[in-house]
Amino acid sequence: MIQTFFNLDIIVAAWPIVMSGLWNTILLSLIVVPLGLFGGLILALLASIRHPLVRWPLMAWVDFFRAFPPLVLLVLLFAGLPFAGLELGGFACVAIAFFLNTGSYYGEIFRAGIDSVPNGQVEAARSTGLSRMQAMRYVVLPQAVRNVLPDLLSNTLEVVKLTSLGSVVAVPELLYEARQAQSLTYNPTPIVMAAVIYFLILWPLVRLLSRLENRALAGRR
Amino acid sequence: MVQKHIVEARGIHKHFGPLHVLKGVDLQVDERELVFVIGPSGSGKSTLLRCLNRLEEPSSGSVVVDGIDMLDPKTDINHARQRIGMVFQSFNLYPHMTALGNVTLALRKVAGKSRAEADTLARKALERVGLADRADHTPGQLSGGQQQRVAIARSIALEPRVMLFDEPTSALDPELVGSVLEVMRSLRETGMTMIVVSHEMGFARNAADRVVFMDDGLIVEQGPPAAIFENPAHERTRAFIGQIQRH
Ligand SMILES: Nc1ncnc2c1ncn2[C@@H]1O[C@H](COP(=O)(O)OP(=O)(O)O)[C@@H](O)[C@H]1O
Ligand SMILES: [Mg+2]
Numbered sequence: 001m002i003q004t005f006f007n008l009d010i011i012v013a014a015w016p017i018v019m020s021g022l023w024n025t026i027l028l029s030l031i032v033v034p035l036g037l038f039g040g041l042i043l044a045l046l047a048s049i050r051h052p053l054v055r056w057p058l059m060a061w062v063d064f065f066r067a068f069p070p071l072v073l074l075v076l077l078f079a080g081l082p083f084a085g086l087e088l089g090g091f092a093c094v095a096i097a098f099f100l101n102t103g104s105y106y107g108e109i110f111r112a113g114i115d116s117v118p119n120g121q122v123e124a125a126r127s128t129g130l131s132r133m134q135a136m137r138y139v140v141l142p143q144a145v146r147n148v149l150p151d152l153l154s155n156t157l158e159v160v161k162l163t164s165l166g167s168v169v170a171v172p173e174l175l176y177e178a179r180q181a182q183s184l185t186y187n188p189t190p191i192v193m194a195a196v197i198y199f200l201i202l203w204p205l206v207r208l209l210s211r212l213e214n215r216a217l218a219g220r221r
Numbered sequence: 222m223v224q225k226h227i228v229e230a231r232g233i234h235k236h237f238g239p240l241h242v243l244k245g246v247d248l249q250v251d252e253r254e255l256v257f258v259i260g261p262s263g264s265g266k267s268t269l270l271r272c273l274n275r276l277e278e279p280s281s282g283s284v285v286v287d288g289i290d291m292l293d294p295k296t297d298i299n300h301a302r303q304r305i306g307m308v309f310q311s312f313n314l315y316p317h318m319t320a321l322g323n324v325t326l327a328l329r330k331v332a333g334k335s336r337a338e339a340d341t342l343a344r345k346a347l348e349r350v351g352l353a354d355r356a357d358h359t360p361g362q363l364s365g366g367q368q369q370r371v372a373i374a375r376s377i378a379l380e381p382r383v384m385l386f387d388e389p390t391s392a393l394d395p396e397l398v399g400s401v402l403e404v405m406r407s408l409r410e411t412g413m414t415m416i417v418v419s420h421e422m423g424f425a426r427n428a429a430d431r432v433v434f435m436d437d438g439l440i441v442e443q444g445p446p447a448a449i450f451e452n453p454a455h456e457r458t459r460a461f462i463g464q465i466q467r468h
Pocket of ligand 1: 240242260263268
């Protein structure tokens with residue numbers, strides 16, 4: 001049993017390839033998380049313009065990409081775009097799919113955060129001469145982000161997990177590399193390694209999230 | 222030459238959808254004057270104040286403050302608003318900043334002061350409201366009365382020509398009201414022009430030059446405090462004064 005799932009020789013042999021997968025997963029996360037945050041912030045800022053001509057298309061956009069399964073979106077981009085004469089490669093497709101999908105989720109979180117800041121805050125800021133943008137930047141956003149920090153972190157956790165979808169379009173991230181190693185060694189040990197690594201990088205985030213959530217609860221009391 | 226009013230609002234109407242909230246209000250305020258605005262809840266007092274600095278867009282009418290046409294689209298409204306301080310019932314301090322940060326924000330971002338200049342001016346303003354020693358406290362660490370005084374400091378640091386107060390003491394515990402009124406009184410002594418919506422009758426009697434009674438979107442009558450309180454000309458004013466004095 002241990003020989004099958006936790007074979008030491010195989011761990012040693014698969015180490016470099018799994019590590020390179022880990023590195024790519026980290027790299028991918030460092031790209032898609034800021035990209036999603038950025039996309040989400042833009043969506044939320046647009047939503048704060050309460051004009052119907054902005055609001056309705058925006059809602060449609062956000063709804064659409066939240067309803068669309070991210071795996072399907074990714075495969076569609078990867079397999080479909082070449083037929084439109086656009087060959088982007090796996091990495092770019094992952095980046096775009098995440099920008100669309102997780103950006104919409106982040107956008108809803110930011111929007112809820114902005115809505116949670118009382119209107120009196122903006123009025124006070126505007127009454128001292130701050131512009132709409134300055135009031136947003138210095139007064140509303142800092143409070144908005146603080147109010148939804150647990151949700152932002154929770155979504156980020158999901159995003160990091162979702163980077164494993166990259167394996168489907170041959171992005172050499174952790175899961176993909178582990179499967180490569182598995183097929184080379186005819187042994188599941190590399191997959192177990194990947195599972196353990198996922199757990200090790202995500203667990204601290206989960207702990208942090210629990211603490212934030214508890215603090216938010218205590219603050220509300 | 223005719224004395225120019227520092228605040229000159231004429232024919233202000235304000236609709237919220239089907240609701241006709243201001244029905245043609247004229248308000249002129251002289252420099253250094255303290256005008257008290259009283260009236261039943263919902264009569265449009267807050268809306269009137271908010272039209273003066275254009276937090277609310279009047280449906281029609283004109284507002285000129287310190288020679289600036291507030292409703293002209295060409296007016297730089299953010300620049301104009303620096304000259305009109307506003308104090309709110311619920312303080313509206315920025316909870317994520319210290320008292321000092323609350324006061325310096327507009328000094329730096331609107332008035333264009335350096336951090337050092339802004340700090341100096343903000344500390345001076347906090348000193349004027351008696352809170353020099355609370356500069357590094359966040360609003361959550363301050364009492365309601367202290368918060369409202371920081372809010373006043375946030376406005377006066379910009380050296381406004383006019384100050385608008387919208388029920389500045391209504392959200393305060395009775396024992397904290399005095400400290401805020403004290404600050405307002407000292408502000409008055411420096412010659413600040415003030416428009417105050419409040420039902421602090423004692424303060425009005427002592428400090429106000431004029432009391433304006435509003436009802437149902439209109440100014441019903443106005444005059445010196447003694448005249449309005451002792452000898453109102455209108456039945457509605459009489460009824461309202463009687464009501465709040467019974468409290
Ligand atoms: N933003 C708004 N939208 C709709 N109605 C409003 C708004 N602000 C005030 N009103 C209404 O206008 C009327 C006058 O309100 P307000 O000026 O706050 O009165 P006051 O300050 O004298 O109590 C009230 O009936 C109030 O409900
Ligand atoms: Mg009011």
